[in-house]
Amino acid sequence: MNRFILRIEKEIISVCKYLAEKEYIVGTDGNVSVRVDDTKMVITPKAKSKLNLKPDDLVIIDFEGKKIKGFNEPSGEWRVHSMIYRFRQDVNAVIHTHPTYSTVSSVAGVRFDKVVLPEIIVSVGNIAVVEYGTLYTEDLAKKVQKYVQDNNAFILKNHGLVTVGEDIKTALYRTEKVEHLSKVIIIAKLLGSIDYLTDSQVEEISKLVK
Numbered sequence: 001m002n003r004f005i006l007r008i009e010k011e012i013i014s015v016c017k018y019l020a021e022k023e024y025i026v027g028t029d030g031n032v033s034v035r036v037d038d039t040k041m042v043i044t045p046k047a048k049s050k051l052n053l054k055p056d057d058l059v060i061i062d063f064e065g066k067k068i069k070g071f072n073e074p075s076g077e078w079r080v081h082s083m084i085y086r087f088r089q090d091v092n093a094v095i096h097t098h099p100t101y102s103t104v105s106s107v108a109g110v111r112f113d114k115v116v117l118p119e120i121i122v123s124v125g126n127i128a129v130v131e132y133g134t135l136y137t138e139d140l141a142k143k144v145q146k147y148v149q150d151n152n153a154f155i156l157k158n159h160g161l162v163t164v165g166e167d168i169k170t171a172l173y174r175t176e177k178v179e180h181l182s183k184v185i186i187i188a189k190l191l192g193s194i195d196y197l198t199d200s201q202v203e204e205i206s207k208l209v210k
């Protein structure tokens with residue numbers, strides 16, 4: 001068990017450093033968690049830079065938010081993480097960031113329901129745009145919950161991005177993929193118009209991932 005927790009802590013610390021260095025999060029923003037079992041997760045602490053976290057900075061909480069281990073308070077967004085683990089047994093990692101292009105998309109009302117890049121169908125799946133909710137609240141978790149079954153990425157209106165995965169690497173790749181997609185969409189919009197894939201083109205790709 002301890003070795004398992006230690007591995008999770010190392011993974012979270014290295015992903016957080018990467019996210020901070022890529023400026024997917026700035027200041028003390030962002031939060032990352034990994035599921036321990038059916039009732040608990042390891043999560044990043046509240047209001048701390050993610051650049052140089054130490055294992056002791058991380059917190060173990062149950063899905064009600066009760067602290068089981070750690071000196072710090074858990075991230076204020078623990079409710080979103082907890083809801084996702086409850087509703088998605090296949091998810092073992094959740095990453096919440098504020099990457100520039102995804103955040104711009106969330107502010108500018110960019111839609112993600114039409115397919116622009118074929119790779120996204122394969123590596124991310126559906127991307128939801130979640131109605132605005134106040135950060136740290138149960139209300140925000142409830143709003144994400146509406147989309148949790150059918151999507152692996154969630155653009156939070158006027159806020160940022162949440163991605164999930166069966167492991168932390170998958171959740172991280174999805175963060176990078178959605179940020180790249182957002183950048184492509186925004187630049188394409190600046191140039192003029194966007195050519196979307198047709199339904200039959202999407203169907204062809206969907207067959208590959210079934």
Ligand SMILES: [Zn+2]
Binds near residue numbers: 029030097135160
């Ligand atoms: Zn946030």
